[in-house]
Amino acid sequence: MSRIDPHSFADDAQPRVRRLDLDVDLDFDRRVLSGEAVLTLAGAGEGPLDLDTKGLAIRTVATEGGTAVPFELADEEPILGRRLRLTLPSGTRRVAIRYETSPEAVALQWLDPAQTAGGAHPFLYSQCQAIHARTLIPLQDTPAIRVTYGAALTVPDPLSAVMSAGPAGDRPGPRPGTRTFLFEMPQPIPSYLFALAAGRLAARDLSPRARVHAEPEVVETAAREFAGVEEMIRTAERLFGPYPWERYDLLVLPPSFPYGGMENPRMTFLTPTVITGDRSLVDVVAHELAHSWTGNLVTNATMEHFWLNEGATTWAERRILEALHGEETAVLSWAIGETALKLAFERFGVDSPLTKLRTDLKGVDPDDAFSSIPYEKGSRFFALLERAAGRERFDRFVGDYIDRFRFTSITSEAFLAFLDERLPGLSASVRAGEWLSATGMPSNAPVFRSTRLEELTGLAARFADGTRPDPAAVARWTPSETLVYLQHVPRPLPGAACAGLESLFGFLGQGNHELLVEGLTIAAASDWEPAFVRIRDVLLSVGRMKYLRPLFKALGGHPRTRALAREIYAAARPRYHALSRRVVESTLAAYPT
Ligand code: BES
Ligand code: ZN
Numbered sequence: 001m002s003r004i005d006p007h008s009f010a011d012d013a014q015p016r017v018r019r020l021d022l023d024v025d026l027d028f029d030r031r032v033l034s035g036e037a038v039l040t041l042a043g044a045g046e047g048p049l050d051l052d053t054k055g056l057a058i059r060t061v062a063t064e065g066g067t068a069v070p071f072e073l074a075d076e077e078p079i080l081g082r083r084l085r086l087t088l089p090s091g092t093r094r095v096a097i098r099y100e101t102s103p104e105a106v107a108l109q110w111l112d113p114a115q116t117a118g119g120a121h122p123f124l125y126s127q128c129q130a131i132h133a134r135t136l137i138p139l140q141d142t143p144a145i146r147v148t149y150g151a152a153l154t155v156p157d158p159l160s161a162v163m164s165a166g167p168a169g170d171r172p173g174p175r176p177g178t179r180t181f182l183f184e185m186p187q188p189i190p191s192y193l194f195a196l197a198a199g200r201l202a203a204r205d206l207s208p209r210a211r212v213h214a215e216p217e218v219v220e221t222a223a224r225e226f227a228g229v230e231e232m233i234r235t236a237e238r239l240f241g242p243y244p245w246e247r248y249d250l251l252v253l254p255p256s257f258p259y260g261g262m263e264n265p266r267m268t269f270l271t272p273t274v275i276t277g278d279r280s281l282v283d284v285v286a287h288e289l290a291h292s293w294t295g296n297l298v299t300n301a302t303m304e305h306f307w308l309n310e311g312a313t314t315w316a317e318r319r320i321l322e323a324l325h326g327e328e329t330a331v332l333s334w335a336i337g338e339t340a341l342k343l344a345f346e347r348f349g350v351d352s353p354l355t356k357l358r359t360d361l362k363g364v365d366p367d368d369a370f371s372s373i374p375y376e377k378g379s380r381f382f383a384l385l386e387r388a389a390g391r392e393r394f395d396r397f398v399g400d401y402i403d404r405f406r407f408t409s410i411t412s413e414a415f416l417a418f419l420d421e422r423l424p425g426l427s428a429s430v431r432a433g434e435w436l437s438a439t440g441m442p443s444n445a446p447v448f449r450s451t452r453l454e455e456l457t458g459l460a461a462r463f464a465d466g467t468r469p470d471p472a473a474v475a476r477w478t479p480s481e482t483l484v485y486l487q488h489v490p491r492p493l494p495g496a497a498c499a500g501l502e503s504l505f506g507f508l509g510q511g512n513h514e515l516l517v518e519g520l521t522i523a524a525a526s527d528w529e530p531a532f533v534r535i536r537d538v539l540l541s542v543g544r545m546k547y548l549r550p551l552f553k554a555l556g557g558h559p560r561t562r563a564l565a566r567e568i569y570a571a572a573r574p575r576y577h578a579l580s581r582r583v584v585e586s587t588l589a590a591y592p593t
Helices: 216-225 229-240 283-290 303-325 327-348 373-389 391-405 412-422 432-437 451-461 479-488 495-505 513-525 529-541 545-557 559-575 578-589
Strands: 017-027 032-053 057-063 071-073 082-100 108-111 123-126 146-156 160-163 166-172 178-190 196-199 202-207 210-214 249-252 267-270 298-300 408-410
Touching: 057 071, 146 160, 146 196, 160 166, 160 178, 202 216, 202 229, 210 216, 210 229, 216 249, 229 283, 229 303, 229 391, 267 283, 283 303, 298 303, 298 391, 303 327, 303 373, 303 412, 327 373, 327 451, 327 479, 373 391, 373 432, 391 412, 412 432, 451 479, 479 495, 479 513, 495 513, 495 529, 513 529, 513 545, 529 545, 529 559, 545 559, 545 578, 559 578
Parallel strands: 017 146, 210 249, 249 267, 298 408
Antiparallel strands: 017 032, 032 082, 057 082, 071 082, 108 123, 123 196, 146 178, 160 196, 166 178, 202 210
């Protein structure tokens, strides 16, 4: 008997669940999901079956024939939650678990009407990655195990429900004033890709296989922003093979969504902050779409191999961007990633074990280990392999890799073994072992350069001696160029320099949140009061952790900005997702006292 994942109670010696059938009621008043999960095993099982749960109240467990199945909930473990051990009678193929979630389930955010664009109806969405599916459903919550699923979600009128699955119709619910939405997911997915949302939703077709869902108030601007998605899917298909999930839909969530995007299969979940009016942040969509191959088809066996997901996907995202917009755009994207990588090394320290690609996460919460390192160090490792092999050969390798491991979950070691099999000698020539197991950045990391990039960083480096870009030129810069420049501007700055940046870039009025937040971060670090109102607005409306962390961190430099941060957080806290709260609280806790 042995555990297969440091973040799960799933046990090798026990039966594997192969299919899940979920029938639950979404109770917006009590903020719980209640109903039944039927687990179908890969073969007839007997004896112990250990499942992951967190905060779940288990009512009854029974076999298909209605025989009660003995069960026992172990004591709560801080990261993992509670092991639910079923003792299956011999010959068990299916078990039905009646249960209820807790109002504190981390995977769910229940929004008041005031937190939505429409303001009239509540909204619910889930976020299961990395290990929060267990707060929703009793299951083997490890990416090493994949399940197909069917689901029936009952919601109050006039809400509708969507899932990371194919819609299979809807019918009147079991009680007046409710409706049940049905779903079927024929492709096996790891538990972290299970996803649902419910609210007042509308949809617009973007192509025969792509549609955007959003609140009615948002759906038209969303459809305009994402009009190019079919072209993006085709570009990705040319690189990575036919799109394997039939449909690619998008769901634009309310602004408290803690991530930029989440690659839920068939339906990417997105922060509304990617809608800028000029399509300048659709790289988030390129990233989530790329996960359809690198991640959703071939995923990490455990979170210790997370770089396989995010590193491969970040590399793939930039290949899509390059194919769509040219090499210069891709180089700027690598440069923006470089800044994120530097900040992550600063946050953990270059010697931290969390800067390894292949991590040891026993006793570590994956949410605490999360950083840009698997993304940026991982994608640089892929780029190094690409350069060493030559693009054509490497692209063939990536295609073979995806084919060989489709619908499975793999380790770093399995990746390296396949690399050695297909491109013998390559891993040794790039010192793959060091890339995976050493902290910090290997000396043979690929460098991404262009004349344009040097101009922008050179210009920013001369900021300190008073050099400013020409306003007429700045007006022609792309958002990525502006972001690269701003990221390289030193901070803190004197008030006059902040005012100068504002008059050049108008960041206070920016609709592009990457630029807005970078500008506000400079202002916050500089204790520049004219930005405080806008900082408050952003922190009160947006829950994306990528923005909260640097902004709250930058507010830590002065007594006045620290007071501002604490006051804003007190007001914003009830609106933030539980994950966002944790990030902000740890940032505030690191303030000097
Ligand atoms: N899968 C991630 C988001 C995630 C990672 C959620 C780990 C929970 C745990 C998603 O694909 C992602 O990387 N999103 C990025 C987008 C960016 C890299 C373009 C984000 O949210 O910032
Ligand atoms: Zn990702």
